[in-house]
Structure formats: C-alpha cells, structure tokens
Amino acid sequence: MEGQLRLDRFLSDAGQLARSEAKKAIRQGRVRVNDISEKSPERKVSEKDVVSLDGRVLKMAPDFVYYLLNKPAGYLSATQDKSQQTVLDLVPHDKRRDLFPVGRLDKDTEGLLLITDDGGLAHRLLSPANHVDKTYYALVRGAMTREDVKAFQEGLDIGDEKPTLPAELKILSVKREGQAGEDTLSRVEITVREGRFHQVKRMVMAVGKEVIYLKRLSMGPLMLPDDLAEGEFRQLLREEILF
Ligand code: URA
Numbered sequence: 001m002e003g004q005l006r007l008d009r010f011l012s013d014a015g016q017l018a019r020s021e022a023k024k025a026i027r028q029g030r031v032r033v034n035d036i037s038e039k040s041p042e043r044k045v046s047e048k049d050v051v052s053l054d055g056r057v058l059k060m061a062p063d064f065v066y067y068l069l070n071k072p073a074g075y076l077s078a079t080q081d082k083s084q085q086t087v088l089d090l091v092p093h094d095k096r097r098d099l100f101p102v103g104r105l106d107k108d109t110e111g112l113l114l115i116t117d118d119g120g121l122a123h124r125l126l127s128p129a130n131h132v133d134k135t136y137y138a139l140v141r142g143a144m145t146r147e148d149v150k151a152f153q154e155g156l157d158i159g160d161e162k163p164t165l166p167a168e169l170k171i172l173s174v175k176r177e178g179q180a181g182e183d184t185l186s187r188v189e190i191t192v193r194e195g196r197f198h199q200v201k202r203m204v205m206a207v208g209k210e211v212i213y214l215k216r217l218s219m220g221p222l223m224l225p226d227d228l229a230e231g232e233f234r235q236l237l238r239e240e241i242l243f
Pocket of ligand 1: 214
C-alpha cells in the first residue's frame, strides 16, 4: 500500500537512529504501534499509525527531501566526481537518501537547482512533454536586438536535428562598457521550454553573440529567492513545490 514502510525504516528516519539501532530498539520491546508493543522490524506502518519509542510519539519523516540550491559557479551538476566538487557537496549528506540534482546547469552557470530524492517529481519537471519554463539572467557580449527577440520567438537553428521551440528574450539593457567603451554588453532574461545541452549559450551564439555570465532564476513553479546567497540552500516541503 502506498505510504507504507517498514517499522525499522520509519524509526530510523523519524527517530534519527541507525537502522541497526532501530531494529534493536524494536526487539527490546521499546516500540509501540497504536499503543501495542511491536517486536517485528518488518511490520509495515503508515502515517496513520501512532508509533512511539520509549513512550515518546514519533512523527513520520517526510518521504522525500527537496533542497533548493543557489548553485555557485565551479560546481558540477552531478552526484559524484573523482576530482571536482559537485553540487551534492553543498547540501547535507544523508546516506539513507539517494539525492541527485534535477537536470543540469553548466559548471560555470549559477542559480536555481533543485536537489532531491524524488524521482517522480524530477521526471515531471524534466519531461520534454511538460514544457516546463526555465528563466535565466544572462550577461552577453554584443548588442542584443529586436531582430534577436523575433528570432528567439520563432525558434532557432542551433545545430541540432530540430530548431528550438519558441523562446522568450527580454532585453534589460544594452550598454557600451570597458574603459574606452570598446565592449558592448547586454543584460537579458531568456525563457526556454526545453533543456537542451548548453541551450541558452548556443541560442545566443546562433544570433552572433556570446554569453559571459549565466544564472537560472526559475524553473516551473520554483523561483530563486532574492535572499538566498550563492552556495546556500533552502529545504522545501513537498506542498511548496506545487508540481
Ligand atoms: N543553458 C546553458 O547554456 N547552460 C546552462 O547551464 C543552462 C542552460
């Protein structure tokens, strides 16, 4: 039945015990389920059951964990790597959970990255059929133009089999910068509905300019909070994700 788990797993999750300690406590008769002593670690329980350890009622730990991370540059969106730091180095380790990042940001890209052990949610957020919007802030070398806005709207050939789906380009500013005004830099927001490899950088390249800084601001219903510093994360509840 959905939402059921073994009593020893429940106890180790909710009571922060190692699985072996949980089994021992159950066998020692220190655990009661609905006020009846229970000595079998295999006994299945759900959130409807009242489980107590040494007379203290335990609350079921949330089934999955969700960390909304403000990824700094320099970290790989991977679960492990032999020589480089990964985004999992930035969230608390919990050996009972198989945490992974939902999708990828390039090593030099910053911003919103969800880290979870909820494979179903990851699938829904990443599925091409769901067209989840992802909005990025980009600093671009070169002047982004109205023609570029139109080209993004129409979909761009970025060298893949198919052109991209329509994307939104919002130009925030275009300025001459550098000591002698030799560089033109554009600040833009770009919203894409796919998750192709290096998609934003390749779309900007397709209109003859170059992304020199990239940060993800949102993914579907999730927004990067203004007060979340680089390298910091916020733990979310399932209800906050609304997807
Ligand atoms: N597009 C890119 O080019 N890079 C990212 O990291 C994300 C989107």
